[in-house]
Amino acid sequence: MRALVRVFATVTTVTPRVRCVPNQRGPDHLIRRIRPGCGRCPIRANLPGISRAAVVTAVRRSSVAGVRLGVLDVGSNTVHLLVVDAHRGGHPTPMSSTKAVLRLAEQIDADGRLTDRAAGKLVESVDEFTHIATSSGCEQIMAFATSAVRDATNCDEVLAEVAAKTGVTVDVLSGTDEARLTSLAVRRWYGWSAGRILALDIGGGSLEMSNGVDEEPDVALSLPLGAGRLTREWLPDDPPDRRRISVLRDWLDAELKVAAKQLSDCGKPDLVAATSKTFRSLARLTGAAPSSAGPRVRRELTSSGLRQLIAFISRMTTSDRAELEGVSSDRAGQIVAGALVAEAAMRALDIDTLEICPWALREGVILRRLDTGLQ
Structure with a gap:
């Protein structure tokens, strides 16, 4: 049996060492810093049979290639x-x-x-x-x-x-961890100049929301309002029953009231960003650029566009929605519920326009792991 792969665990390795000039940065300075000194660098300077150039090359590769x-x-x-x-x-x-x-x-x-x-x-x-x-x-x-x-x-x-x-x-991962890691990914994507960021993420089982100015948000929340969950519990018919959609809208408003106040009390966001497949699909359906245009193309979702979209897709069957560009077959059955959650969140938080962030939870997990160290 293969050795157990421990998630987020620190793998202990023997770290070679060099002696270096302190207070210098970047791989290029390693040519200068391999000399008797502080012993801080992560390679060995005096390995028998290994040239100085080879040592520098190895460090450059590990620093750049990762x-x-x-x-x-x-x-x-x-x-x-x-x-x-x-x-x-x-x-x-x-x-x-x-x-x-x-x-x-x-x-x-x-x-x-x-x-x-x-x-x-x-x-x-x-x-x-x-x-x-x-x-x-x-x-x-x-x-x-x-x-x-x-x-x-x-x-x-x-x-x-x-x-x-x-x-x-x-x-x-706990729901709060999901919200925090997603917030980290969004922050790293937009940078510090974005100011206070309100981040939203609709998954299959839950809705994550956060608000903050740092990599650790001031508030990180998770609510059981995922697109798949609400489809099963509220919208079993295909196409969805109009009366149930109306009742679900009212219920979502009530469910989001307390969370919206917590997020709003932190401060008005400079940027509202949304992540993951549900929001990307909704943005695409309202005219945003396709994924083939690349991750750096700006994509937005507006409340007015979302309302019009809901009126359109809620009358369609799952098979018909699966034919729409931007909707995968595995998401077609729950895109209406996802749209209703997005609409309710934007209404509760008084959001007119939000921006789609290419990075989400998976990138947050990677970034946190890199921050804590790969050994």
Whole structure:
């Protein structure tokens, strides 16, 4: 059995050392700093048979190229593997993306347990994706689960089975952790000059919101208002019943009232940003640029455009919505509920326009791991 891959765990390694000139930065200065001195640098200066130039080259490569990481996201709808090249202080560069549609949130029995079939499919997917990550050259795998697994009454049992059969330990993120890590990703994408940022993220099982001026937000909240969850509980018909949509709108307004006050009391945001698939799809459906235009194209979602969109897609069947550009087949059934959550959040927080951020939870997980150190 493969050695257990510990998520977010520090891997102990023997660190070679050099002696260096303090208070200098960047890989180029290493040519100057390899001399007797403080012993702070992470390579050995006097290795028998290894030239000084080779030592400098190795450090340059480790500083610039970084490491290849696999991020395994066990969500309510999909299991998603993102392979990135990353180094501290730089943008993670996506190398490949693979996902499997498991719909775990829809496979909960009357006792709140993930079914045996769902657990088996999860084991198969994690095992397959671990092989993909390994063959892709990933040095570490970071696996995490969100709402569907977190809320299951047999969460520990299922993840123990995953660890035993695949060698991967899946870390369960709390809803607050999701909000904080998403906030970190948004902050790093826009930078300090963006000022106070209000960030929103609609997942399959929950809605995450945060507000702050630093990498650690002043307020980070998670509410059980995910698009998949509300579709199952409120909109079982296809197309959705108009009366139920009206009742759901009123219910969402009531559910968001307290959270909206907490977020608003922190201060008026300079930027409102939204992340993840639901918001990207809604923006695309209201005229934003397609994903093929690249991540740096500005994309927005307006409250007026969203209202018009809801009136349109709520009259369509799931199969018809799946034909729309920007809506994947696995999301077509829950895009109406997602749009209603987005509309309610924007209404509660008095938001007219929000910007779509390319980075979200997965990038936040990567950035936090880089910040805490890769060894």
